[in-house]
Amino acid sequence: GDSVTQMEGPVTLSEEAFLTINCTYTATGYPSLFWYVQYPGEGLQLLLKATKADDKGSKKGFEATYRKETTSFHLEKGSVQVSDSAVYFCALGVGSSNTGKLIFGQGTTLQVKP
Amino acid sequence: GAGVSQSPSNKVTEKGKDVELRCDPISGHTALYWYRQSLGQGLEFLIYFQGNSAPDKSGLPSDRFSAERTGGSVSTLTIQRTQQEDSAVYLCASSEVRRPSYNEQFFGPGTRLTVL
Numbered sequence: 001g002d003s004v005t006q007m008e009g010p011v012t013l014s015e016e017a018f019l020t021i022n023c024t025y026t027a028t029g030y031p032s033l034f035w036y037v038q039y040p041g042e043g044l045q046l047l048l049k050a051t052k053a054d055d056k057g058s059k060k061g062f063e064a065t066y067r068k069e070t071t072s073f074h075l076e077k078g079s080v081q082v083s084d085s086a087v088y089f090c091a092l093g094v095g096s097s098n099t100g101k102l103i104f105g106q107g108t109t110l111q112v113k114p
Numbered sequence: 115g116a117g118v119s120q121s122p123s124n125k126v127t128e129k130g131k132d133v134e135l136r137c138d139p140i141s142g143h144t145a146l147y148w149y150r151q152s153l154g155q156g157l158e159f160l161i162y163f164q165g166n167s168a169p170d171k172s173g174l175p176s177d178r179f180s181a182e183r184t185g186g187s188v189s190t191l192t193i194q195r196t197q198q199e200d201s202a203v204y205l206c207a208s209s210e211v212r213r214p215s216y217n218e219q220f221f222g223p224g225t226r227l228t229v230l
Contacts, residue, residue, distance in 0.1 A: 036221075044205065044221040089157060100145055100164065100211065101173070102219060104157035 002027045006090045006105035013080055013112050021075040021108045023064075023090035032093035033057075033066050033073040034102065039086045047075075047088070080112045116140065118222035120206050126228045127196055135191045135225045139208030146189050147209075147219060148181060152202035160204075163189065164211060196229045203227070 007022040025033065035047040035057070048057030053068035062077045073090060090105040119138045127133050139146050148160040159173040163183045174180070178196075183189040193200055203226050207219040 043223045044207075046218050046220075049218065100209070100217075100219075101147060101159040101162050101170065102149075103159065104149075106156045 002031070002092055002094055002103050004090050004092050004103055004105040006088075006108055008106070009087075009109040011108060011110045013110070015082055015112055015114050016079045017112075019075070019077040019080045019084075019110065021088055021090075021110070023073045023075065023105060025071050025073065025090075025092050027071075027092055027094070033064070034091040034093060035062070035064055035073070035075050036089040036091055036104075037086050038089070038107075044089070080110070082112045082114055085110055085112045118206055118208050118220055120204075120222040120225050122225060123223065124226045124228075126230065128230050129198060130195055132192065132194045133196055133227065135193075135204050135227070137189045137191070137206030137208075137222060139187065139189070139206070140220055141187075143208035143210055143220070144186065145209045145211045145217075145219075146183055147207040148189070148191050149205040149207065150202045151205055151224070155202075157205075160191070193227075196227075198229050201227055201229045 003026045005024050032051045034049045036044045037047045038044050048059045050057045050066035053066055056065045064073050064075045087107045087109050089107045091102040094101055121136045144165045146163045150158045150160055161181045162170040178194045181191045203224040205224045206222045209217045209219045
């Protein structure tokens with residue numbers, strides 16, 4: 001069945017370090033891919049998305065490219081800040097005539113130290 | 115505008131009792147989803163409503179779980195005879211549905227359920 005695998009955390013980085021959080025997926029058809037973020041004490045919010053192969057989603061310095069050949073959607077940021085500390089979830093959008101559910105990875109906790 | 119709201123924010127109950135969790139989606143959103151976030155299982159899909167179509171109940175973990183959506187808006191998730199393993203944060207999300215583009219789901223703050 002459809003699934004998402006993302007790297008286990010926690011990931012601890014110093015401010016201004018480069019971030020990569022790996023995400024790979026298994027799916028039939030042509031899913032949409034998402035990164036959601038959950039800041040401490042807050043709800044889940046969409047960070048970025050890509051709806052077809054080779055699309056690049058980007059927001060707030062974060063980027064992820066939909067790679068169909070490697071079934072991946074790795075999240076990257078060139079220079080992290082303390083305020084980026086959060087839990088990051090990779091998700092797969094399963095769309096058909098009667099279902100639009102998201103399948104989430106396990107989440108990766110990022111801690112950025114000053 | 116207002117986002118997705120859920121009530122209560124916290125619920126503590128005793129094992130064996132029934133609980134009802136409420137979700138108010140964003141006005142105009144025709145799709146509504148319930149998910150569960152727990153330490154052992156991560157974020158799991160429970161059920162999905164879209165307009166007048168039959169709901170997708172494929173994620174409900176047992177027949178103790180049910181949900182309804184009245185008037186295409188507010189939804190209630192009911193858990194009967196609660197068990198300790200039901201303890202989790204229950205998240206509701208809503209979205210517009212426009213094909214072919216897949217649409218963003220907006221999440222509520224969640225209801226934290228603790229079963230003693």
